[in-house]
Amino acid sequence: MKKRMTSTPHDAVFKRFLRHPETATDFLTLYLPEAIRQRCDFSTLRLQSASFIDEDLRAWYSDVLWSVQTTCGTGYVYVVIEHQSSPDSHMAFRLMRYAIAAMQRHLDAGHKTLPLVVPMLFYHGATSPYPFSLNWLDEFADPQLAKTLYGCPFPLIDVTVMPDDDIVQHRRVALLELMQKHIRQRDLSDITESLAAVVMLGYTNRRQLRMLFHYMLQYGNTAEPGVFLRRLARRLPQYEETLMSIAQKLKQEGRQQGRLEGREEGHLEGLQEGSRREALRIAGSMLQNGLDKEMVQKITGLSADELQPLCG
Numbered sequence: 253m254k255k256r257m258t259s260t261p262h263d264a265v266f267k268r269f270l271r272h273p274e275t276a277t278d279f280l281t282l283y284l285p286e287a288i289r290q291r292c293d294f295s296t297l298r299l300q301s302a303s304f305i306d307e308d309l310r311a312w313y314s315d316v317l318w319s320v321q322t323t324c325g326t327g328y329v330y331v332v333i334e335h336q337s338s339p340d341s342h343m344a345f346r347l348m349r350y351a352i353a354a355m356q357r358h359l360d361a362g363h364k365t366l367p368l369v370v371p372m373l374f375y376h377g378a379t380s381p382y383p384f385s386l387n388w389l390d391e392f393a394d395p396q397l398a399k400t401l402y403g404c405p406f407p408l409i410d411v412t413v414m415p416d417d418d419i420v421q422h423r424r425v426a427l428l429e430l431m432q433k434h435i436r437q438r439d440l441s442d443i444t445e446s447l448a449a450v451v452m453l454g455y456t457n458r459r460q461l462r463m464l465f466h467y468m469l470q471y472g473n474t475a476e477p478g479v480f481l482r483r484l485a486r487r488l489p490q491y492e493e494t495l496m497s498i499a500q501k502l503k504q505e506g507r508q509q510g511r512l513e514g515r516e517e518g519h520l521e522g523l524q525e526g527s528r529r530e531a532l533r534i535a536g537s538m539l540q541n542g543l544d545k546e547m548v549q550k551i552t553g554l555s556a557d558e559l560q561p562l563c564g
Contacts, residue, residue: 266335266374270316273297280318280331288370292329296321300330300354317354319367328367330354338377344388347371416446424455431468440472441480448487458494465498536562 269275277294284292300317316333332350336343351369358367375382385391392398411419411433419429427450434443451461465481474480485492535554545559 260337262337262376263335267316270333270335270374271299273299276318276333279333280320283372284331284370288329288368291322291324291327292320293323294320327365328358328363330358330367330369332369332371334371334373336373336375336377339375339379339383341384342391343373343384344386345391347373347386348388416443420446420450420453423453426450426453427456427460427464431464431472435468435472438473440468440474441476441483444480444483444487448484451488451491458491461491462494462498465495469498532558532562535559 270279276299277297280292280294280297281289297318297320300319316335318331318333320329320331321327322329330351332347332354334343334347334350340346348371351371354369355366371386373382373386387395389395389398389402411429414429414433416430416433419426419433422429427447430443430446430450434440437443450456456464468474469477469481481495481498485495488495532554535558545556545563549556549559
């Protein structure tokens with residue numbers, strides 16, 4: 253459990269100065285990277301609330317966060333300014349976390365693109381110069397490998413564009429990929445042969461098979477689930493018992509659903525009949541009291557034919 257850091261006199265003075273717009277403008281003009289500074293319209297400089305930062309981050313940051321619009325287009329630049337009087341080996345990572353939190357807040361406000369967030373560290377500690385790198389990638393055991401990973405698009409496994417023939421070669425993930433690729437297609441029966449081919453490779457255990465077939469039948473489109481399972485069972489005799497037990501369970505569930513729907517339908521019909529009898533009783537009373545027939549129809553919702561026996 254990390255203890256919340258108490259504010260120091262150094263920190264308080266820093267915040268007081270850097271939360272002043274003119275002071276912040278001078279600071280940013282001096283220290284922002286030139287390529288960023290040239291794009292900033294400092295007349296739009298605005299101090300932002302840091303209330304969105306979670307408790308863990310709030311314990312470490314001075315919460316000086318400014319936003320400024322760019323001179324070209326409708327972009328935004330945020331500047332995170334952190335004050336330190338003692339060095340911290342993980343400050344680069346913490347600044348990165350803070351920057352990402354600011355990006356999320358920007359998206360939550362309804363913006364469609366991410367803003368640039370510039371983390372800056374103001375340091376005046378006893379140890380000089382500042383002893384740690386502010387490139388967060390240097391905190392990894394292998395910075396070069398981290399740069400390769402985080403400087404490129406993340407790995408994408410898009411099964412929607414994978415040929416089935418390639419998927420079949422994917423050993424223990426082949427069945428999962430095949431099912432999830434085709435789960436929304438018109439009729440899963442069309443991939444019976446591909447499914448059987450994958451199962452016959454022997455990489456999927458019975459528990460996984462049962463789970464995946466239940467998933468496929470519950471969320472996929474199969475005109476005749478029982479026929480589909482029996483067809484698979486003929487292609488996979490070693491799994492016939494598993495597939496037929498699923499088919500039997502589906503059959504039982506169908507019967508139970510039918511009985512439930514029948515009871516619900518009967519209950520609804522009973523309610524409707526009871527409501528009709530009550531409407532007829534009320535209509536008869538209205539007619540006896542001399543209320544106009546058309547008015548009675550409007551009030552009760554009964555038809556003229558239903559009211560006719562009451563008018564005799």
